[in-house]
């Protein structure tokens with residue numbers, strides 16, 4: 001058996017109790033897992049301080065000296081242990097509040113120790129709580145004196161006596177007990193251009209770096225390896241999917257498309273829209289199944305692209321469906337597509353959660369007979385009950401509300417899966433998108449229709465409210481309409497509801513009837529009430545729409561020119577950007593006003609500053625990524641890329657690009673990895689598959 005699969009309790013110094021803790025706290029089960037517990041930082045252990053020179057604000061310090069006395073002191077709950085420590089000239093105290101049972105056992109008086117840790121200062125007297133300690137003799141013999149690894153740990157581990165010192169000891173034990181060298185995973189022809197060091201040296205040095213240079217070399221090697229294999233795996237999956245899965249062929253562009261293009265299309269397509277339609281046409285004409293992500297900032301005109309592709313489907317005798325994340329949005333799509341189609345013979349239906357039984361029955365009939373060309377709706381569209389005659393294309397609007405599971409459901413509708421076009425306005429940097437959605441191809445509409453005025457964005461404090469309301473009154477005077485949005489955070493819906501209602505009241509006071517009419521829409525309202533309110537706003541019967549973020553996605557009211565966001569500091573960047581996208585849809589200058597209190601965290605401040613500085617969704621996405629990390633990007637964790645162990649998707653973006661293009665190059669020459677020089681890669685991938693996790697195999 002592979003030595004590395006040995007359960008961790010068999011490592012010297014571990015045993016069943018510690019093994020259990022390591023499993024619970026750090027998910028370490030085997031030697032392998034421990035080996036790939038990478039330090040999250042390193043500390044400099046080359047400097048020793050004298051007690052009289054200890055700096056007031058250093059994060060951690062190291063001192064040589066002896067313990068001359070130990071006391072157990074009773075305190076309110078339990079005891080604390082205090083050791084008197086001397087460096088020969090001066091004394092200070094070392095303190096343990098917990099776990100001292102483990103320390104006291106091995107503690108020796110009047111012997112040279114090296115102690116290391118943070119300081120607490122009481123006036124000008126320092127003490128050191130829970131120091132890392134090692135006898136000078138063994139410190140001198142140790143693996144590393146310059147840079148010391150700091151491993152991920154938990155309070156509980158610490159309390160149970162598994163300190164950094166202990167983890168480092170375990171790691172040392174592991175590396176010296178495993179006699180085999182670790183198998184190389186990257187062929188030389190891949191390592192050479194970047195002078196990546198071999199696997200063995202890298203693993204030794206990531207845990208016990210000799211110096212900064214070897215550490216950097218080890219980091220580079222392991223980061224590259226991690227990113228490279230994830231990319232290789234994603235790309236291979238995509239290749240195989242394309243080979244295995246047949247798709248419908250939409251051969252021709254016919255009357256439906258041409259009539260629309262020549263007669264009904266009310267504007268010139270942008271170059272980006274044309275390019276994307278060409279990319280899609282290639283996909284749907286080549287016999288493979290399309291699986292494409294269409295990214296485009298809010299207002300970039302994704303809907304018309306979707307419509308035109310659906311018309312091509314119809315030209316080839318296939319049905320399409322268009323799914324939206326909310327009922328409001330589905331209805332809007334339905335209305336706007338119908339009006340764009342004019343008197344065309346294309347038959348469009350709408351199915352949502354609130355469709356009546358009779359309507360459903362009629363739709364079902366038309367779907368099965370093939371009479372209906374396009375079905376628009378919410379999740380209701382993919383319920384198993386809904387049967388198409390020949391679904392050839394599924395368009396999913398606003399991907400981040402749609403899970404992978406739902407996409408999969410679509411596939412089960414036919415023996416041959418429909419082409420899938422996923423549209424999202426959540427802009428993520430392209431390399432990242434490719435890594436996260438490795439199984440999708442990507443098109444980008446990176447251009448807004450001409451003549452759009454940039455939405456002017458300003459940040460105002462609550463204390464400026466009177467002025468802001470005056471401004472709104474002026475806009476309404478000019479015939480414009482206004483959104484006022486309140487935060488909605490799931491954890492405290494009740495409180496948000498109260499905020500919304502308080503807000504509604506104060507808005508009503510500032511804008512009293514009959515001069516002003518106000519709509520209100522929130523998540524807890526029955527759908528038909530929401531519709532009624534939306535309808536009134538759309539028809540300009542109301543001038544102000546007070547709402548929670550239910551209006552975030554896709555709502556289109558071109559006459560609205562002001563988006564006022566209350567408690568803007570509570571929104572995420574991408575949400576703010578989405579909301580802003582609700583205005584600036586007509587020909588008038590539009591405004592986005594971010595209201596906040598004076599108390600702002602620095603992160604909130606960055607978000608608001610970013611919003612006022614730029615309208616570019618991709619720039620905003622990059623800042624967002626830096627602030628939040630990729631963890632909750634798009635609400636789903638779709639691939640290993642988001643759970644990287646050593647590489648950082650943002651900081652190591654350059655390595656990511658390199659790794660991806662290398663993986664592409666390898667597969668272009670050797671798609672099955674059958675060439676001799678790629679044996680290592682093939683074997684590694686096989687193990688990756690078996691163990692499901694990149695580091696659970698590579699060694």
Ligand code: ADP
Pocket residue numbers: 267268269270273296297298299300301302303304425449450556585
């Ligand atoms: P999104 O990409 O956010 O879904 P939409 O598809 O809703 O954007 O388009 C926003 C608005 O822009 C719509 O009113 C649409 O009719 C209009 N539009 C789309 N493409 C163009 C174009 N090429 N020229 C002018 N207006 C366009």
Ligand code: MG
Pocket residue numbers: 302303397554
């Ligand atoms: Mg849209």
